[in-house]
Amino acid sequence: xxxxxxxxxxxxxxxxxxxxxxxxxxxxxxxxxxxxxxxxxxxxxxxxxxxxxxxxxxxxxxxxxxxxxxxxxxxxxxxxxxxxxxxxxxxxxxxxxxxxxxxxxxxxxxxxxxxxxxxxxxxxxxxxxxxxxxxxxxxxxxxxxxxxxxxxxxxxxxxxxxxxxxxxxxxxxxxxxxxxxxxxxxxxxxxxxxxxxxxxxxxxxxxxxxxxxxxxxxxxxxxxxxxxxxxxxxxxxxxxxxxxxxx
Amino acid sequence: xxxxxxxxxxxxxxxxxxxxxxxxxxxxxxxxxxxxxxxxxxxxxxxxxxxxxxxxxxxxxxxxxxxxxxxxxxxxxxxxxxxxxxxxxxxxxxxxxxxxxxxxxxxxxxxxxxxxxxxxxxxxxxxxxxxxxxxxxxxxxxxxxxxxxxxxxxxxxxxxxxxxxxxxxxxxxxxxxxxxxxxxxxxxxxxxxxxxxxxxxxxxxxxxxxxxxxxxxxxxxxxxxxxxxxxxxxxxxxxxxxxxxxxxxxxxx
Numbered sequence: 127x128x129x130x131x132x133x134x135x136x137x138x139x140x141x142x143x144x145x146x147x148x149x150x151x152x153x154x155x156x157x158x159x160x161x162x163x164x165x166x167x168x169x170x171x172x173x174x175x176x177x178x179x180x181x182x183x184x185x186x187x188x189x190x191x192x193x194x195x196x197x198x199x200x201x202x203x204x205x206x207x208x209x210x211x212x213x214x215x216x217x218x219x220x221x222x223x224x225x226x227x228x229x230x231x232x233x234x235x236x237x238x239x240x241x242x243x244x245x246x247x248x249x250x251x252x253x254x255x256x257x258x259x260x261x262x263x264x265x266x267x268x269x270x271x272x273x274x275x276x277x278x279x280x281x282x283x284x285x286x287x288x289x290x291x292x293x294x295x296x297x298x299x300x301x302x303x304x305x306x307x308x309x310x311x312x313x314x315x316x317x318x319x320x321x322x323x324x325x326x327x328x329x330x331x332x333x334x335x336x337x338x339x340x341x342x343x344x345x346x347x348x349x350x351x352x353x354x355x356x357x358x359x360x361x362x363x364x365x366x367x368x369x370x371x372x373x
Numbered sequence: 374x375x376x377x378x379x380x381x382x383x384x385x386x387x388x389x390x391x392x393x394x395x396x397x398x399x400x401x402x403x404x405x406x407x408x409x410x411x412x413x414x415x416x417x418x419x420x421x422x423x424x425x426x427x428x429x430x431x432x433x434x435x436x437x438x439x440x441x442x443x444x445x446x447x448x449x450x451x452x453x454x455x456x457x458x459x460x461x462x463x464x465x466x467x468x469x470x471x472x473x474x475x476x477x478x479x480x481x482x483x484x485x486x487x488x489x490x491x492x493x494x495x496x497x498x499x500x501x502x503x504x505x506x507x508x509x510x511x512x513x514x515x516x517x518x519x520x521x522x523x524x525x526x527x528x529x530x531x532x533x534x535x536x537x538x539x540x541x542x543x544x545x546x547x548x549x550x551x552x553x554x555x556x557x558x559x560x561x562x563x564x565x566x567x568x569x570x571x572x573x574x575x576x577x578x579x580x581x582x583x584x585x586x587x588x589x590x591x592x593x594x595x596x597x598x599x600x601x602x603x604x605x606x607x608x609x610x611x612x613x614x615x616x617x618x619x620x621x622x623x624x625x626x
Contacts, residue, residue, distance in 0.1 A: 181525055183521060183524065205527070206527045206529075209525060209526065216521070216522065220516075220519055220521065220522035221522075222522075222523075222537055223619075224540050224541060224544070224617050224620070233526075234523075234527065237532055237536055238526060238527040238528055238532070239527075266617055266619050267619070267620070268617060268618055268619020269619040282526070286526060
């Protein structure tokens, strides 16, 4: 099924409420294959929920979400098929603490995709090298710093060979030095042509790496534009106020 | 060996302390058999109670309310009644409702389920009911985010349970599980009540014949101390073997 007028990832009029609280209030956005977008906005503006809707971690109330032709918002959704194609990285890393760095990366391809162990191991070692953690194969998450754990988490998602990567405030829990390592890793991915949706508070990263910046507030997209335009000439007063606070 | 037996017989004649289970061949055979039977009961019921606990904890997370309530009812019954009542219920209550079958060895009619089997069943369910709650609390201590991560990687519900939740929950609940298993080993002597010739039963038979209640009581006390010490040693070893570097300890980073 091809959707010529739509993006690789495309959301149409998505709504989500938690109890009486409207978190997402009719959001539409399109991301082309290989594009990196950043979603910024104040806390509680629905950014994290939005990104979790895309891999069906949070079911939406209304609207449609497409990922390369797969409709996400349907009871007939094949979750496994969707999640093979979408990787997600969380703020708190969420590595499996009882497995080493290498095993964390190897587990899902072996358990979920039933792939050959030797082949998966070779790929996992290469991924650890790619996130610049060669030599940490046997380390348990508890023995790694936050930034190292986060890079293992990225490698763990990449081991599933996803087409899209979702990043949910992945540097929010990190100190400034380790932050840089993680952001560089994501930047490398974006350069290699991975489709990335990044929820972040790192304005410098949004400006340098993304193709487009979305500003959300109150469950709505207030404004979106390419980063140069977005940061130099924000249109909406709410965007201007937010940027004046964070920059 | 005969030298030792003779010494204990002479010891009895000299002091009046009657350790008949050492020097008397018949008593010795009975107590050794009882000792091994207590170990056998303990090992089998420990294993089965863990199986009951793992499966029960899994069913307690089921989507169907009917399944969850059944597990709760099972726990209430087995946790809130005395284990002796449970053993009697199974042996006298259920046991006598079952048909009797021809025993191929003796050629006589015998109960379908033996007293040893009833003891194993009722003790496993008794300790298993506690194990369900213990595993459940261990599972609840596994961060929700860990399940979310596995879910995002495409794991099915049972894959999440076996590969992520259970290994972490087991570590979380090992101290509580250890306490319950120690209790179980001590509770195996209730099989005495339905004439399973375990250690306590054997000791009682010996003191009836040899009138050495005091000596047998002292022996029993130390025999249980010894058995439980072995279990505790094994549990401590397991806890060390399963320890994850940097996880669940102070100063882990």
